[in-house]
């Protein structure tokens with residue numbers, strides 16, 4: 001449990017346990033209630049992380065420069081944008097992020113975590129496509145996944161593989 005300047009409670013499953021972030025004033029019963037309410041989901045997430053942790057010891061990391069990563073991201077974002085949007089309005093930003101692979105803004109800037117330089121190329125191409133789909137639909141809903149599915153039918157597997165690298169690179173510590 002951690003007290004923080006947040007408006008609403010947040011629940012984060014880590015490799016080492018569960019973090020419940022609560023707005024102050026802080027009450028233990030609230031944390032317990034949240035835990036109970038989401039217990040099933042927490043256990044499911046925890047199991048996914050446990051499996052990812054097992055695999056993370058076997059996978060090898062790629063070693064690219066930041067420049068090489070940028071070139072790959074530019075190439076795959078362009079391909080995805082032309083396919084999905086018919087044009088490429090995207091700007092690319094590479095920087096270190098602590099908890100996620102990528103994000104995109106309404107200004108069509110796609111920010112990719114520098115740690116993605118350690119991913120195999122097909123996962124970088126998946127990340128690029130995933131983010132460009134977010135320009136069509138922001139949330140991870142049905143419409144979003146059907147955009148992803150047009151290019152990556154196996155996106156569920158790829159998401160699991162990304163999780164393995166997240167654990168390996170410490171994004172869940």
Ligand SMILES: [Zn+2]
Pocket residue numbers: 130134140
């Ligand atoms: Zn997403």
